[in-house]
Amino acid sequence: xxxxxxxxxxxxxxxxxxxxxxxxxxxxxxxxxxxxxxxxxxxxxxxxxxxxxxxxxxxxxxxxxxxxxxxxxxxxxxxxxxxxxxxxxxxxxxxxxxxxxxxxxxxxxxxxxxxxxxxxxxxxxxxxxxxxxxxxxxxxxxxxxxxxxxxxxxxxxxxxxxxxxxxxxxxxxxxxxxxxxxxxxxxxxxxx
Amino acid sequence: xxxxxxxxxxxxxxxxxxxxxxxxxxxxxxxxxxxxxxxxxxxxxxxxxxxxxxxxxxxxxxxxxxxxxxxxxxxxxxxxxxxxxxxxxxxxxxxxxxxxxxxxxxxxxxxxxxxxxxxxxxxxxxxxxx
Numbered sequence: 001x002x003x004x005x006x007x008x009x010x011x012x013x014x015x016x017x018x019x020x021x022x023x024x025x026x027x028x029x030x031x032x033x034x035x036x037x038x039x040x041x042x043x044x045x046x047x048x049x050x051x052x053x054x055x056x057x058x059x060x061x062x063x064x065x066x067x068x069x070x071x072x073x074x075x076x077x078x079x080x081x082x083x084x085x086x087x088x089x090x091x092x093x094x095x096x097x098x099x100x101x102x103x104x105x106x107x108x109x110x111x112x113x114x115x116x117x118x119x120x121x122x123x124x125x126x127x128x129x130x131x132x133x134x135x136x137x138x139x140x141x142x143x144x145x146x147x148x149x150x151x152x153x154x155x156x157x158x159x160x161x162x163x164x165x166x167x168x169x170x171x172x173x174x175x176x177x178x179x180x181x182x183x184x185x186x187x188x189x190x191x192x
Numbered sequence: 193x194x195x196x197x198x199x200x201x202x203x204x205x206x207x208x209x210x211x212x213x214x215x216x217x218x219x220x221x222x223x224x225x226x227x228x229x230x231x232x233x234x235x236x237x238x239x240x241x242x243x244x245x246x247x248x249x250x251x252x253x254x255x256x257x258x259x260x261x262x263x264x265x266x267x268x269x270x271x272x273x274x275x276x277x278x279x280x281x282x283x284x285x286x287x288x289x290x291x292x293x294x295x296x297x298x299x300x301x302x303x304x305x306x307x308x309x310x311x312x313x314x315x316x317x318x319x320x321x322x
Contacts, residue, residue: 039224039311041237046301067222082251122253153263157222157310158243
């Protein structure tokens, strides 16, 4: 007596299960608990008292890089509302200009957006210690950045990592995005 | 139960278990700073400063502008004297905005032997450490 052949329904179920597997891998990735993160001492009383990363971060928009949180989206959507200062008379300075850097060899050109940066940090954080005030005046290269200088002070440590090339190198030569800068390197992108 | 339905249940169960096992847990510690220049020498666990926890509540510029924390891990001299006097961490950790300096264990919670520095970088290992 021949064994019954698996039905078409059975194979469809296997395909559906594979889809569940892929979706599960994408969404089930959580954050290690403090006691298991390799940094906290599991015998410290703090690991039972401090907020767990998963508790705070699960509600925020996901990113595929860094610590899996899209912090800019979290801020833009009002899901987090971080305080801007502790002293009452501190003025938040927001800027909306974008700077185009054309000196990127055969890579796409780099756009630096002030809006996303001034949402977190003040002018003096970068100017003029890391970057000169005049657009395009600061010379830099990827070796410096990969070594933790310039952009690399934050990117790779607390901002999206340097493996995310296209997030900075995002304007192709001759593209409409490049044309928006005309012959210059500064344009006002406006508030969101 | 039909054979097809049995295959379906087994496959779904396998998929759920496999995805749970295959999911790499993300490091929320991305940007955790360990301070151990003085801690263990004085019999305390190293301090863990989690960037993820603080940036939900404060913009970067509060600590890196107003409070004067320099942006390279290890470049800030932080002493308990400063904190008790309301400087650096003590700007908030004063028992009002955040817990005060008497709650030693909440900050001094790191594994013994960890070196001062920034931990959990995705690829670069943090500033200055390609």
